[in-house]
Amino acid sequence: MHSNVYLPTEFLSHVESFLPDELNMEDFISACQRPLRKSIRVNTLKVTVEDFQRQAAQKQWQLTPIPWCEEGFWIDADESRVPLGNTAEHMAGLFYIQEASSMLPPSALFDDCDTSYEAVLDMAAAPGSKTTQIAALMGNNGVLVANEYAASRVKVLHANIERCGVRNVAMSNYDARVFGGWLPEQFDAILLDAPCSGEGTVRKDPDAMKNWSLSSTQEIAQTQKDLIESAFHALKVGGSLVYSTCALSPEENQNVAHHLKETFGDAVEFVSLSNLFPQADKATTAEGFLHVFPQTYDSEGFFIAKFHKVASSTPPTVKKRLGKFPFSPLSRKEFSDVVTHLKQSLAITLPDECTLWKRDSDIWLFPTALEPMLGQFRFSRMGIKIAEQHKKGYRWQHQVATALADSNVSAVSLNTDDAREWFMGRDVRPEGISGKGEVFVSYKGFVIGLGKWVGNRVKNGLPRELVRDKNLF
Ligand SMILES: C[S@@+](CC[C@H](N)C(=O)[O-])C[C@H]1O[C@@H](n2cnc3c(N)ncnc32)[C@H](O)[C@@H]1O
Numbered sequence: 109m110h111s112n113v114y115l116p117t118e119f120l121s122h123v124e125s126f127l128p129d130e131l132n133m134e135d136f137i138s139a140c141q142r143p144l145r146k147s148i149r150v151n152t153l154k155v156t157v158e159d160f161q162r163q164a165a166q167k168q169w170q171l172t173p174i175p176w177c178e179e180g181f182w183i184d185a186d187e188s189r190v191p192l193g194n195t196a197e198h199m200a201g202l203f204y205i206q207e208a209s210s211m212l213p214p215s216a217l218f219d220d221c222d223t224s225y226e227a228v229l230d231m232a233a234a235p236g237s238k239t240t241q242i243a244a245l246m247g248n249n250g251v252l253v254a255n256e257y258a259a260s261r262v263k264v265l266h267a268n269i270e271r272c273g274v275r276n277v278a279m280s281n282y283d284a285r286v287f288g289g290w291l292p293e294q295f296d297a298i299l300l301d302a303p304c305s306g307e308g309t310v311r312k313d314p315d316a317m318k319n320w321s322l323s324s325t326q327e328i329a330q331t332q333k334d335l336i337e338s339a340f341h342a343l344k345v346g347g348s349l350v351y352s353t354c355a356l357s358p359e360e361n362q363n364v365a366h367h368l369k370e371t372f373g374d375a376v377e378f379v380s381l382s383n384l385f386p387q388a389d390k391a392t393t394a395e396g397f398l399h400v401f402p403q404t405y406d407s408e409g410f411f412i413a414k415f416h417k418v419a420s421s422t423p424p425t426v427k428k429r430l431g432k433f434p435f436s437p438l439s440r441k442e443f444s445d446v447v448t449h450l451k452q453s454l455a456i457t458l459p460d461e462c463t464l465w466k467r468d469s470d471i472w473l474f475p476t477a478l479e480p481m482l483g484q485f486r487f488s489r490m491g492i493k494i495a496e497q498h499k500k501g502y503r504w505q506h507q508v509a510t511a512l513a514d515s516n517v518s519a520v521s522l523n524t525d526d527a528r529e530w531f532m533g534r535d536v537r538p539e540g541i542s543g544k545g546e547v548f549v550s551y552k553g554f555v556i557g558l559g560k561w562v563g564n565r566v567k568n569g570l571p572r573e574l575v576r577d578k579n580l581f
Contacts, residue, residue, distance in 0.1 A: 139403035177211035213352035235259035251477035275511035288341025292423035304353035308409025375419035420509035519548035528553040533575035
């Protein structure tokens, strides 16, 4: 029991005013005071759920399926020696530590997706739990634009994208109000996981409500309304939009959804989520939204609404000044040279839906589906950097290991001590072997990086931002 959870009286009376009849305040308060069950999502870009379950069993991690996400599990693990986030499995990107209810919005977005989405926008993306979930649901295909306004949160977003082996993302760093004007009717699906008051997060952060007031909630709601309008303009006709918050007040939730309908009328269709998973009806509102209270599924509080766009909207006009695009596409000859060398040196084949671009001596792989947006919008980072070209050939980059190699590639298998050294950024000397050139390194069958043989030593190629310095597995 968290006795120190701060729940202001004004907030509790507000909750009482909108709590559905079948729920009661005693349960609400006691759920808020219970610590959260820990949960994870298996990253299927790296490992199948079945293989992960086998690995978890070996580690004596108890997994309980989360009903609304096939890859999600509540986890019971002994973290007294090694926190889950420092395990080799986590560092290798096999799973993401993600609160169970936060898996709902991407599940809702992909619920009725019978074909694959070509272009998806995640408007408020950091730290990236839902970006990486969406990328996995897209199977790394198409393009996923991941936007985050707060510059300080972009680094962690990128680190998570990189750790999880995502290669179909283009990142941007704007107030997401820009999308409607800049990229009108470009996206098949959009997630707006909006900035909010965080009323649903007290079980994780007992101080979450320290600065709460009804007026601040109303202020945030204004931003949310601007953002949802922008999202709707950016959505293609026939596309799906999911709006979510970890807030509980209707001001930030139902009212924002109704604002969308009032603004765009018949172009907006509410999509009921009552059949998203068994027992979804326990949280479904009259409009078909999910209003999840902490006691409903013993999780954080959350709100999820889904819409279809059934008619076109007139976006705001903007004057675009983009500056010079610093990349140029590789010529056919340059492209085939990269393909040949990548095959020869690392036995890697490029994915079908990609193009290669050059910026000075750096070679980047962009998802093909990004091309219609190039020249329309300024991204801060697109796709993955695969090589630096130099006189004698190519220096392959870490993301070739994390985003292009699978567990069938040939790799030097590290023991636990060496794998730990590797993640701490140090060179390793695998016992009894030596080699030449660039080489993948793996741990328990999963590729964790790219190094270079120097005699019997493998020089560490882990990017600085991924190096960890303490308390590893
Ligand atoms: C609820 S969090 C997103 C969590 C993220 N979707 C995830 O699952 O990991 C909301 C994010 O919106 C960002 N944000 C705040 N104002 C914004 C704006 N005007 N446009 C875009 N993002 C904004 C915040 O910095 C924060 O990272």
